[in-house]
Amino acid sequence: MVTDTVKPVPVPGTERTTSVPGTTPSRLSRLGRALLPGPAAGANGAALYRRWWLPWLWAAPAILCAAVFGVFPFLNTVLLSFTNAKPLGGAASFVGLSNYRRMLGDSDFWLATRNSVLYAVIVVPLMVLLPLMLAVLVEKKLPGIGFFRSAFYTPVLASSVVVGLSWQWLLADDGLINTWLQKAHLIKQAIPFLSDSWLILLCAMGLTLWKGLGWYMVFYLAALGNVPNELHEAAAMDGAGAIRRFWHITVPGVRQAMMLVGTLTGIGSLRVFTEIFMLGSYTGGPGGADRTLPFYIRDVGLDPMTGNAGYGSAVSVALFLLTLGLTLLAQRLTKEDES
């Protein structure tokens, strides 16, 4: 009588592979098996996948990139903010909190902060809603709708130089907009779009919106695909109009995308530089009245001849905290809204 012996089932991750003497697999082949997409023949694949270091190995390139290009520069900036370092290097000494004290007492810093915050406060809500409305419009499957989708996306592809020149041409005293308004007898004198500091700021916001609409429209088009059409049909049968359906079905359905767009736009708005430079030139508008925080950092921290990288770093840290604060506030508001 042959007695069947029951082989013990190894606990995953604790088994040891036996090997015939002289054929012990090398470390290299074990590593190879671990890295291959599937379990190697004769080995317990699950066990190999449970090597503690394997997830770290996959994540290593991304972690390395984040550390080198994100974490390290950030920590370096924080460190520099307590020194009087110069943009070109050289000897620097620890100055404690004096850069922060100077920053808080500098009226130019507060002006730049006001402009940056104002930019975010106006641009973010518009950038969250307008591309969504645009996406709802072009989502419909109508003949020729592809043309409109492409047309709305075109500004995203245009180079900054071309956009800057085009907007200057549109907004100049003898530009297209003023000429039309004057020919239509709506205004007698040209509107000083490019010489009034408030108008420059508003036009720069318009430029940001114009360039970003198409980009975020694509985000929303993807998100709208996840909103079940049945909900719209049911609501329509219950007598809900288009506007009601938009606020009660579409908006809740794309809330996560709105959160993402809001966060990205908020960060971008606080860091705005190019649009102000395009319309307000080197000084950031007449008298530097449209300077935002990045403009201010350029002037006080990055100038190779008279810059103070330590002070510039302190302002950069303030900009970071401002961005972080607004992002957390937006998240909190969204959560409260959801609950």
Added chain:
Amino acid sequence: MRARRLSGSLTCLAVLSLTAAGCGLSGGGSDGDGSATAGGCKVAKGNVGSGKLTGEVKGKITFQTTNLKKDFGGFFNGVIKAFEKAHPGAQVKWIDDPGDNTFTQRTVADAQACTLPDVINVNAPTATALTKAGYLLDLSVKDPAVAKPFVPSFWKSATFEDASGKAIHATLPWYTGGVLLTYNKDLLNKAGIDPAKPPTTLFGLFADYEKIAKAGKGKFYATMANPIWRIPADWDQMNIKTLSADGKTATFANDPRTTQWVAWMAKLYKEGAMPKDSLSSSNDPSTLYSQGKVAYGSTNPSFVRFVKQNSPSIYAKTAVGQQPYDALGRASAGAPQYISVAATSKHAPVALAFAEFLTNAENQTAWCKDPNVVIFPTTSASLEDPFFQNVTGDDPFSQARKLVADQLKRADTNQTNLSPAVQNAIVSQVQLAMQGKKTPEQAVKDAQAKADELLKQG
């Protein structure tokens, strides 16, 4: 346990990174182990310190110009070919930078990354920054005979301060443009101004601008409003000391003529001598002049070439005149373009040899003779060439050459070297005065305070 070990390792890494950053802050100067550094980069010992540079002219170097490839590709390729022929084993790779307003920042970033091109065309602000940080070769030390070909005044002014405040020759003067008035004769005639009699003072020129404002009535203008085009050039011409001798404090507010100058600018802006929307515009007069909407063009002689190429009808109405010499009594021609050699060069003997070859009298003369350019050489032998001595022709192009050749014999090449941030700070205040938001007195006072604040931190 493993996770804890990993966290520990990452913490160590972060601490090490921070320590490394801290070390980076104190960089510069020589290392204790005897190896040489330039800025924050390890370099060959011969590149820094005293002693002539020696070594074989062999190896590959990079040569960077600023926005010259499009128009002068043929000339520079010829120079490179001739150099490589004269020095077998030497190779020159030519790159061309667009030379936009981020040039200094980008070049400084290259220097910090130890990737500065071996031979580089720089302007005065960039040369100032690079010399201060020790990224450029001290040319008069590395080749004591290097000064010989240059006009003494150009060579004398081609110095910049190193980290210790000592003026060194980190640049070779290359080409210079000079400065002149370019104007539309028709528009001047309409305003009752005689184009053949350009004013001799800047306030005289401003008075002409006022006449143009009255005649133009918004149809055409005298010039552009942004004071960034005139500061500090106008003040230099008026012999107003913008900065103290050591460059560490602003002094322009101490001269009452500065307030008068700002008052004039505010008046001209208010009266419509300048397009209102050009107050903070980055556009120079090129476009509007070419459209016949602005009476005075750029003061750069090469502007005449631009008009000739892009607007022949306006070129036909264009004339040139001497820039008002004002209180200075001679042209404030500004600093020339410079050629520098990076102290970080791995083939410094090749780089130095090429820099000297490029700026020698023969090559400078050849380039200046290009029919499409109005530039002038900085070498004595070149200026003796009949091409510059006997200018003929009545066209604006030839006249521009003649005027600049005359003025360069005794021109002032010591343009005030303002950092972009200081210049922006001053310009901002003048803009506020032009808008009527500040009195000229207050604007000048505030401009000086803002400039001082930046100079103090620098």
